[in-house]
Amino acid sequence: MQWETVIGLETHAQLSTMSKMFSGASTAFGAAPNTQASAVDVALPGVLPVVNKGAIERAIRFALAIGANINRRSVFARKNYFYPDLPRGYQISQ
Amino acid sequence: MLNTPLKELSAALAQKKISSAELTKLFLDRISRLNAALNAFITVDAEKSLAQARAADERIAKGAAQPLTGIPVAHKDIFVTKGWRTTCGSKMLENFVSPYDAHVIERFNASGAVVLGKTNMDEFAMGSSSETSFYGPVKNPWNPEFVPGGSSGGSAAALAARMAPAATGTDTGGSIRQPAALSGLSGLKPTYGLVSRYGMVAFASSLDQGGPMAKSAEDLALLLNVMAGFDARDSTSIEHPAENYARDLDQPLSGLRIGVPKEHFGEGLSADVGKSVEEALKEFEKLGAKRISIGLPNSSLSVPAYYVIAPAEASSNLSRFDGVRYGYRASGYRDLADMYRKTRAEGFGAEVRRRILIGTYVLSHGYYDAYYLKAQKIRRLIAQDFAEAFKQCDVIVGPTSPTVAFRIGAKAADPVQMYLNDIYTIPANLAGLPGMSIPCGFGANSLPVGLHIVGNYFAEARMLNVAHRYQGVTDWHRREPAGI
Amino acid sequence: MPLALEEVRRIAELARIGISDAEARAVRAQLNDIFELIGQMQKVDTDGIEPMTHAQGSASRLREDAVTEGDRREQFQAVAPQVERGLYLVPKVIE
Numbered sequence: 001m002q003w004e005t006v007i008g009l010e011t012h013a014q015l016s017t018m019s020k021m022f023s024g025a026s027t028a029f030g031a032a033p034n035t036q037a038s039a040v041d042v043a044l045p046g047v048l049p050v051v052n053k054g055a056i057e058r059a060i061r062f063a064l065a066i067g068a069n070i071n072r073r074s075v076f077a078r079k080n081y082f083y084p085d086l087p088r089g090y091q092i093s094q
Numbered sequence: 095m096l097n098t099p100l101k102e103l104s105a106a107l108a109q110k111k112i113s114s115a116e117l118t119k120l121f122l123d124r125i126s127r128l129n130a131a132l133n134a135f136i137t138v139d140a141e142k143s144l145a146q147a148r149a150a151d152e153r154i155a156k157g158a159a160q161p162l163t164g165i166p167v168a169h170k171d172i173f174v175t176k177g178w179r180t181t182c183g184s185k186m187l188e189n190f191v192s193p194y195d196a197h198v199i200e201r202f203n204a205s206g207a208v209v210l211g212k213t214n215m216d217e218f219a220m221g222s223s224s225e226t227s228f229y230g231p232v233k234n235p236w237n238p239e240f241v242p243g244g245s246s247g248g249s250a251a252a253l254a255a256r257m258a259p260a261a262t263g264t265d266t267g268g269s270i271r272q273p274a275a276l277s278g279l280s281g282l283k284p285t286y287g288l289v290s291r292y293g294m295v296a297f298a299s300s301l302d303q304g305g306p307m308a309k310s311a312e313d314l315a316l317l318l319n320v321m322a323g324f325d326a327r328d329s330t331s332i333e334h335p336a337e338n339y340a341r342d343l344d345q346p347l348s349g350l351r352i353g354v355p356k357e358h359f360g361e362g363l364s365a366d367v368g369k370s371v372e373e374a375l376k377e378f379e380k381l382g383a384k385r386i387s388i389g390l391p392n393s394s395l396s397v398p399a400y401y402v403i404a405p406a407e408a409s410s411n412l413s414r415f416d417g418v419r420y421g422y423r424a425s426g427y428r429d430l431a432d433m434y435r436k437t438r439a440e441g442f443g444a445e446v447r448r449r450i451l452i453g454t455y456v457l458s459h460g461y462y463d464a465y466y467l468k469a470q471k472i473r474r475l476i477a478q479d480f481a482e483a484f485k486q487c488d489v490i491v492g493p494t495s496p497t498v499a500f501r502i503g504a505k506a507a508d509p510v511q512m513y514l515n516d517i518y519t520i521p522a523n524l525a526g527l528p529g530m531s532i533p534c535g536f537g538a539n540s541l542p543v544g545l546h547i548v549g550n551y552f553a554e555a556r557m558l559n560v561a562h563r564y565q566g567v568t569d570w571h572r573r574e575p576a577g578i
Numbered sequence: 579m580p581l582a583l584e585e586v587r588r589i590a591e592l593a594r595i596g597i598s599d600a601e602a603r604a605v606r607a608q609l610n611d612i613f614e615l616i617g618q619m620q621k622v623d624t625d626g627i628e629p630m631t632h633a634q635g636s637a638s639r640l641r642e643d644a645v646t647e648g649d650r651r652e653q654f655q656a657v658a659p660q661v662e663r664g665l666y667l668v669p670k671v672i673e
Contacts, residue, residue, distance in 0.1 A: 017643045024646030033664050034655070038647035039194055042654050043414040045187065046174045046196060046293040050329050054643025076638070078410050080457065082434055082594050084668045089413020193653040286633035300632035329639050330632065398618040409593060416594070418668055423659040430669045435596030447595055448605060451586070452612055454593040468619050470629030475622070477630055510611050526633020551633075 015058045022049030022092060043087035051076075095120055096256040097574065100165060100313045103259060107154055107164045114147040114154070114164030118208050121166050125211065125257045128578070132233045134251035136171050137179045138211040146208045153206050161316050163206030168258035170249050171212035172219055173304065174293045175199050178209065182295050183217040183227035183245075186415050186422045186441035196293020197325045198262065198304050205320045210258050213248030217443045218412065219264055219297040221245050222272055222515040223505065226445040231502055234277055235575040236541055240499040243273030249307050250277035255578050260317055261307045266298050267400055268494075268519025270305050271531035275494035275544020278533045280561065280571060281307040282314050285551050286526030287332035290325030298407040299330075301400075301523045310571050311532060311561035315340035318554060334552060342555045343562040348382030350560065353487030357393040358518050364497040370535030370543040371493045374564065378491070381563055388483045388490065392475045396521045399476070401513055402456050402469035403524075408446075409453025415441060448509060477525040484550045489560055493518055494544035498537040522548050532561045533570035542570075580610045 020027055023040035040047045063070050078090040095103070095117065106112050122140050129135050143166065150164035174180045174192035176199075181187045195203065202209070216226045224232035224247025232247040234240040235255040242251045246263030250273035253261050263270040265283035274281030282305045289304045296302060306317030318339045325331045354375065359368060375385060417423030417437035424436035442450070456465035483490060495515060505512045522529035527548055534545035545564075549557040565571050586606045590597040597605070651664055660667035 019641075019643055019645050019647075024641065024644065026645040026647070032651075034651045034666075035649040035664070036647075037651070037654070039650070039654070042419055044174075044192070044194070044420065044654070045180070045182070045190070045295040045414070046192070046291075048292050048296075048328050048330075050327065050641040051638050052643050053640035056640060080410050080413060080454075082413065082416060084418050084430065084666070084671065087414060087419060089416060090410055190657060193650065193657065326639075326641070330634070331639075332634065392622065395619060395622060398616045401612060402616055402619070413593075417659060419654075419666055420657040420659070427669060430671050431594070432596075433669050434594035438594055439596035442595070448608060448612070450593050450595065451589050451605065451609060452616075455581075455585075455589045455609075456616075458589065458592060465616065465619075467629055468624060470631060471624035471627040472619055472622065474627050474630040475624070477633075508611075509608055510615050513612075513615065 015055050017052055017054045017058065019052060021052050021055050041087065049092060097309070097572070098259070099310060100162070100260060100308065100316050103165055104161050108159060114150040114208060115144055117164065118143050118147040118166045118210065121210055121258055128255050128257055131238060132235055132251050132255055133214055133230050134232055134248045134255065134257060135168070135211045136181055136183070136214050136229050136248070139178060142178065143208055143210055150206045150208060160205045162202070162320055164208065165260060166208040166210035166258060167202055168210045168213050168249055168252045168261040169199065170215055170246050170261070170263050172215060172264055172295045173199055173262060174295065175209060175212065178212060180212065180295070181229070182219070183215040183229060184442065184446070185228040188228070188422060190421055194293065197290035197327065198321055199293065201320050201323065207320070213252055213261065215248050216245035217446050218295070218408070219245040219266055219269055220408065220445050220449050222268065222512055224248060224273070225502060225506055226443055228443060233502070234499050235578055236278060236499070237539060239501055240539070240541060241276065241502055243276030243495070243499065245269040246307065247273045250274060250279055253277070253279050253307055253309060254575060256574065260313060262304060262321070263307045264294060264302055264304045265523065266301045266404060267523055268516040270307060271519050271529055271544070271546060272495050272515060274307055274531040276499040276542065278542030278570070278573060279307055279309060280311055280314055280530065280532045281305065282318060282530040282554065283522065283528060284318065284322060284554060285528045287330050288322045288334060288552070290323070290328045290331050292325050292327040296411040298404040299411060300407060301404060310565055311558045312340065312343060314530070315343060315558045337555060339555050339558055342559040345559045346382060347378065347560060347563050350378070350383040350489070351487040352378055352383050352385050353388035353483050353490040354385055355388050355390045355393065355483070355490060355492055357390050358492035362496050362514070362517065363493055364537070366537030367493045367495070367497060367543050370537060371545055374534040374545045375491065377564060377567060381567065386487050388486060390479045390483060390521065392472065392479050393521060395472045396476055396524055397513060397517055399469040399472040400516070400520045400524060401452070402465045403473065405449040405453035406457050406466050407453070409450045409457065412446070412450055417441070445509070473524045476521050480521070480525050480527060489557060490548040492546050494531040494546035498539065498541035498543055518546055527551060528554050528557060530557055530561060532565065533573070534568070535570055581606055581613065
């Protein structure tokens with residue numbers, strides 16, 4: 001039997017924003033655990049996310065740099081699952 | 095003092111006829127006498143309230159008072175209040191003390207109002223009777239064997255029993271309007287986006303709105319003036335120019351076109367309610383308004399669509415209650431999965447668990463299109479029905495609830511029966527339109543009947559005007575329960 | 579479309595709500611009633627209708643990229659069930 005090896009690389013690149021995607025907490029590297037977790041990040045009852053404009057700008061720049069197609073309309077959806085490092089119990093994704 | 099309009103209470107405070115501390119104490123005393131029997135409040139903290147009242151008195155003395163400075167306000171226990179417990183009527187948050195204030199609470203604090211206490215409610219706002227609270231059911235002050243309505247039943251009971259002069263509620267499918275109707279009060283659900291949801295524990299994000307509850311439209315206007323306004327922390331908060339919602343209260347109603355939806359007067363509407371609503375419509379005609387028959391053809395689909403959308407959004411919003419960072423955590427678990435399962439099985443009551451299950455199902459793989467997407471399309475149809483109707487009329491008027499208050503326990507066994515209570519109120523939530531309820535008579539068992547008014551987007555001032563003029567020629571809103 | 583008992587258990591697991599067999603049976607009956615109510619949606623043809631996500635239909639407002647939140651770990655963890663050295667404690671996750 002012949003086997004063909006197929007390896008996929010999922011690459012994540014952190015955007016160079018100063019604050020987080022959905023909250024105004026700092027993204028600075030090296031801080032003590034949970035000292036850069038705002039009420040929104042900890043998902044306290046009643047908090048709401050607000051999208052980081054800088055992140056959108058950088059995503060568009062990246063898309064232009066690689067000649068990608070930019071959607072004029074993007075929709076956020078929730079991917080619901082349970083994990084201790086997922087405070088809301090869902091991931092806000094596109 | 096107990097029946098005094100907010101405007102006059104404010105004047106009395108300014109003229110030093112009474113201090114905020116005295117006024118607050120007056121209501122605190124009533125709460126300590128009456129709350130055990132009615133269960134309207136979950137948390138009261140006299141020390142904290144009086145400290146705020148004294149600060150309000152200082153502000154009044156300095157001449158820096160605003161219309162609500164020194165006025166005690168009862169808050170539905172779904173608005174997080176820094177330093178106070180916020181339970182949402184649930185075991186899950188039994189000991190939760192929020193480290194921050196809801197935006198609405200910040201606004202009341204800035205205006206100098208006094209937090210009088212946190213009121214009881216259906217658990218996580220899921221219910222139409224205030225029976226699902228972990229802290230016991232709320233009793234209707236008109237007859238304690240009956241429900242006050244829900245989910246803002248604690249605020250309704252507090253107002254009806256004169257334990258508070260003003261209150262806040264939230265409305266996702268009718269939870270301000272229906273308890274206002276069943277308890278003889280005035281309540282308003284604003285246009286979606288007018289009142290910030292930051293700090294209002296989320297039930298169904300695309301439907302929830304916080305709003306005022308009080309004894310008159312005039313009082314509601316003063317409360318809305320404080321509650322409404324842009325908040326950058328809520329992405330759905332509308333940047334609408336500031337308004338004085340009391341500015342048009344006295345405008346005459348001549349020429350007002352009142353749309354009466356035929357679908358809301360058919361089968362299911364109890365005769366006593368229909369009669370009171372019909373009499374109210376005649377009063378409006380005497381005030382110069384014109385009745386126009388309109389159709390809301392997709393009305394009957396609003397309850398099914400709502401019971402897909404609301405549970406779906408709730409199931410997601412309540413996922414954060416997992417015992418990890420705050421709230422109830424079960425004891426005696428084997429591992430993480432077991433901790434989650436036990437925490438959520440024990441922390442949530444039956445109605446909440448049911449809705450989470452419905453919501454999880456309709457969002458799960460393979461069912462999303464048939465249920466959630468379908469419901470969102472029906473939502474569009476319902477919004478379009480209203481848009482068409484508002485071409486022919488200025489406000490839409492009908493019954494708030496199909497019946498007057500029912501007995502505690504009467505509908506508890508049948509969730510679907512309970513859901514049908516919201517048949518007239520739900521369409522406004524789906525469309526995001528403002529809606530209000532005001533008292534218009536009494537029905538079976540001498541219980542209050544509510545009149546429902548729906549306006550176009552951002553038409554709150556007009557709706558309050560319509561209600562205020564009606565309250566100028568009737569006295570239903572001034573009646574109070576006997577023996578209270 | 580009535581739910582099978584197995585489906586009730588599957589949904590309960592997705593929602594991480596512990597449920598006994600007796601409870602699953604009881605809630606299944608109630609859920610089926612609710613699904614009958616929801617089934618009324620099928621009465622209307624919605625082909626070609628654009629779904630409505632919420633009232634205003636406007637775009638999400640964006641926030642300037644700036645650090646506006648500081649360290650509030652102590653305050654936030656004061657309400658936590660179990661913490662140690664600034665970390666939230668949970669039962670071991672076995673992968």
